[in-house]
Amino acid sequence: MxxxxxxxxxxxxxxxxxxxxxxxxxxxxNLFSQIDVRMTAYVSDLLSLPREEARKLQKELYREYGTTLNGLMIRHAIDPDDFLQKVHDIDYSWLxxxxxxxxxxxxxxxxxxxxxxxxxxxxxxxxxxxxxxxxxxxxxxxxxxxxxxxxxxxxxxxxxxxxxxxxxxxxxxxxxxxxxxxxxxxxxxxxxxxxxxxxxxxxxxxxxxxxxxxxxxxxxxxxxxxxxxxxxxx
Incomplete structure (x- = not known):
């Protein structure tokens, strides 16, 4: 191209x-798609939200704060180490x-x-x-x-x-x-x-x-x- x-x-x-x-x-x-799915699951579990609502909030946090992590830290004071460990627990063999x-x-x-x-x-x-x-x-x-x-x-x-x-x-x-x-x-x-x-x-x-x-x-x-x-x- x-x-x-x-x-x-x-x-x-x-x-x-x-x-x-x-x-x-x-x-x-599509390696990042695995991370994205795990971020949605993290938000869902954290706030007890249905998946669709959790995903909508995840994207809102991304747009407003630069990353989902940054938004969750600001709004909900989460442990960043816990978030990073869980969302990056993925299968790298796709690469x-x-x-x-x-x-x-x-x-x-x-x-x-x-x-x-x-x-x-x-x-x-x-x-x-x-x-x-x-x-x-x-x-x-x-x-x-x-x-x-x-x-x-x-x-x-x-x-x-x-x-x-x-x-x-x-x-x-x-x-x-x-x-x-x-x-x-x-x-x-x-x-x-x-x-x-x-x-x-x-x-x-x-x-x-x-x-x-x-x-x-x-x-x-x-x-x-x-x-x-x-x-x-x-």
């Missing part, structure tokens, strides 16, 4: 920052190792990071299953962010300060355009990763961010191919 990027547009990049869910692994894998993606990431010059609203254990297990975990300098998760999720500006600033990242030398890959707004303001190059051929997937209407299109520099539906083009031609 997308044309190969011009590697000269990435010649300045020394820090490569990747979201995890639906970015490092493709939307059609297929991606040696092409791994080779492309390995060849990129500079440091590579995973920056996720999930927790470290989830990121490590997913990246390990993909065969790419060893290529990353660090994982900046929701705990490292002080439980304040993207797209909060202070979370990006905390990440950048921790790893001494200068925005003009970094690129961020995300599946949600709203999460590229602050990186763009900080001077980062931004890449939106979309479902293959824009076919309907688990992603729902409430996750789509047409209002943030101006914050997106590049769009791809093939992250491995996109990175291979950059790494192979530099």
């Amino acid at each position: 997308t044309e190969a990027p011009d590697p000269t547009h990435f010649a300045h990049v020394t820090d490569w920052v990747f979201d995890l869910d639906n970015t490092l692994y493709p939307h059609h894998t 297929v190792p991606d040696p092409v993606l791994g080779a492309a990431i390995r060849q990129l010059p500079g440091r590579k990071f995973i920056f996720t609203n999930g927790d470290r254990r989830h990121a490590e297990r997913a990246a390990q299953q993909l065969g790419i975990l060893d290529h990353f300098e660090d994982i900046f998760d929701i705990v490292a962010a002080g439980l304040t999720p993207k797209p909060a500006r202070k979370t990006y600033e905390r990440f950048a300060e921790l790893h001494a990242i200068t925005g003009s030398n970094a690129v961020m890959f995300e599946d949600l355009a709203r999460n590229l707004c602050v990186p763009k303001e900080l001077g980062m190059t931004t890449v939106l990763v979309v479902p293959r051929n824009f076919e309907p997937t688990f992603s729902e209407i409430w996750e789509r961010d047409a209002a943030y299109e101006d914050d997106v520099d590049f769009v791809t539906d093939d992250l491995a191919g996109f990175l291979t083009s950059i790494a192979g031609r530099r």
Whole structure:
């Protein structure tokens, strides 16, 4: 769907920052659908709500507070560790190792990071299953962010300060355009990763961010191919 990027547009990049869910692994894998189901069940059990009402509230919390976890903490003072453990108790065998993606990431010059609203254990297990975990300098998760999720500006600033990242030398890959707004303001190059051929997937209407299109520099539906083009031609 997308044309190969011009590697000269990435010649300045020394820090490569990747979201995890639906970015490092493709939307059609639907790994995140397992997490979504578990979040709905958590809300249902916590508040004794029927599943449909729990799901509606879950999405309301997501929209208003950035993540379901953040909303539940603010409104119901839940234990975040309990939530993270339960919603990430999923089957990672759905993920297929991606040696092409791994080779492309390995060849990129500079440091590579995973920056996720999930927790470290989830990121490590997913990246390990993909065969790419060893290529990353660090994982900046929701705990490292002080439980304040993207797209909060202070979370990006905390990440950048921790790893001494200068925005003009970094690129961020995300599946949600709203999460590229602050990186763009900080001077980062931004890449939106979309479902293959824009076919309907688990992603729902409430996750789509047409209002943030101006914050997106590049769009791809093939992250491995996109990175291979950059790494192979530099």
